Amino acid sequence: MDITEELDERKVKILNAVIQTYLDTGEPVGSRTISKSSDLKLSSATIRNEMSDLEELGYIIQPHTSAGRIPSDKGYRFYVNHLLEEKDAEINEIKDLMILRTEKMEKVLKQVVKVLANNTQYASIISAPAISGNKVKFVQLSAVDEQHILSVVVMEGNLIKNKMIEIDEPLDAETLLKLNMLLNTNLNGLTVHDINLTLIARMKEEAGEFEPIIENVLNTIADTIGEDEKIEVYTSGATNIFKYPELADSEKASRFLTTFEEKESIIDLITEVQSEGDATGTGIQVYIGEESPIAGMRDCSVVTATYELGEGVKGTIGIIGPKRMDYKNVMSNLKNLKRQLDHTLKQQE
Amino acid sequence: MDITEELDERKVKILNAVIQTYLDTGEPVGSRTISKSSDLKLSSATIRNEMSDLEELGYIIQPHTSAGRIPSDKGYRFYVNHLLEEKDAEINEIKDLMILRTEKMEKVLKQVVKVLANNTQYASIISAPAISGNKVKFVQLSAVDEQHILSVVVMEGNLIKNKMIEIDEPLDAETLLKLNMLLNTNLNGLTVHDINLTLIARMKEEAGEFEPIIENVLNTIADTIGEDEKIEVYTSGATNIFKYPELADSEKASRFLTTFEEKESIIDLITEVQSEGDATGTGIQVYIGEESPIAGMRDCSVVTATYELGEGVKGTIGIIGPKRMDYKNVMSNLKNLKRQLDHTLKQQE
DNA sequence: GTTAGCACTCAATAATTAAGAGTGCTAATA
């Protein structure tokens, strides 16, 4: 698949011209168009011969006998790997990402994904950072009223979790203080996975008569943190596909949008992405057509970037669009966003 | 618009038959169909005459000269107001709505709206309860580390809000305690609107050298609570419109889905709904076609219910579907859901 | 190796036709 291997310079130029033109117009491109538009001084007949070769090599396809050519998945792949020059896009800034309060975080992610969809005009997705490896920083129980105490857990990165716990009879201030100390001494610096049975047993023992409360709190902590194991995904701009005629007929649109609404398969994609490397060496992954792991999106291309807010705290951001998407713009957008998200944590530590 | 006014019994029967049939098939219905299917023993010619009258009266419409009739908005309206019999649908239960923690709340709402979309097979929306009139129940500041204190505000109905506040220099435990007392004594039982300048001035004075912190906390509270002034809306099942051919061509679908994705106009709808009464006397509002306040949804009908979790804490739940929707099923579903949501708070108090 | 020229192919569009559902009207009927 190397440039020099099977394509001479002229073929590469022609292939590039075909793809570029197709990205613009969305119509199959013919030999005459290339002959006129490109800087190669060649007649359409010559181009035709070359295009015939390129088709034989699998880079372009003829949708039917007497039509121009469109890029094949292989063609796009070549384009992405070899022909794409980076472009440094201006992109709307993201502010205030500093504090990882879940609620806040969610708003920020919604905002980011909206900006991305807006910038690229493609359907966009972002997954919330998975925090399973994250450490407990601070725990506090407070008496709210006679039947309720509130547990607040702050994780590394200032992610905050609350839970209301029902109790049978009121706790006095002293007991509460004791419990708080007990919790903080034992849990501080631990991840959810570290909270094992031995520890729980020991804490229960120390708690004495308040054992049920400790148990409740620990469950609560495990629960609330565990909740985030299932990845949250936010999306925006799904309806942009109507802007691309090749995807806009109602059958395809229906399939696409339904897949998009059911977020499960997107989560699959996201997790797959996170575990894979990237071929381009830019921190960006590109799936073209059939390469995509999601069945409902075989007519599309998917471009994703994985951002990392800290050890084990990873999320993915990506866009889904027609194969003839503006890869250049998309990739620089994602790169930028990735940089910003990556940078965010540094600022905070 | 009363039954006896302009429609005799037979006309009503025929109108009913037309609408019922149209709801089933989605095709214009002709005189012969009615003649055969209904229990009236009349020939198609007679039916034709009656239908001609019904058209003149505005209850049904002929899409073109030689087609059957379809219900007009007025026809649907008549159907909804007079012909619809209630049906008590079984509906999946909703559990665990007890605690209004924002995060939790959100998950519950997402769940509810999904269930609704699933039950009805129409696009569904639900708005989170607006809490602006809600009272402060409990405030707590905790030192998390040297640069951060965490403010936790619990509102009536156990809605919890957190905010991390940055500070320049550490606070000792005693000061924190003092501040906590100050905050709780002054704010307890107040709504956001009650926190006025006079009160703020007095609290600042009492706070002495810690005035900046109090200010920060108060702003925080106002901010965090104020955030909810803009109504959150959750949606599900938007892609169901592809199930209804009359809405599924890509232009209409695009318009609809785009409106649906931009939640702004839905919020308009929701707020409008909350301020209006309902004509049916069932706590359910029905907008048919042009009656809808949303331009992008003039081809649809909208059915909504307002639920109330307590004084001033209101939300709206609704579905959007084709005009020929199964009003009976939708309305009973909404009614049920409304009851469950209404009931929820009682359980909690 | 490149190019001009030409016959051929095939999708897309438009035009034509055919079928059928449904109406409105009239005249006959109970």
Added chain:
DNA sequence: TATTAGCACTCTTAATTATTGAGTGCTAAC
């Protein structure tokens, strides 16, 4: 007087048939 049968007419939908034109592949000349 209300109902019905019958028939001509309308208009959509689907199917069929040109028409067009972009684009190719091939051949022969440069």
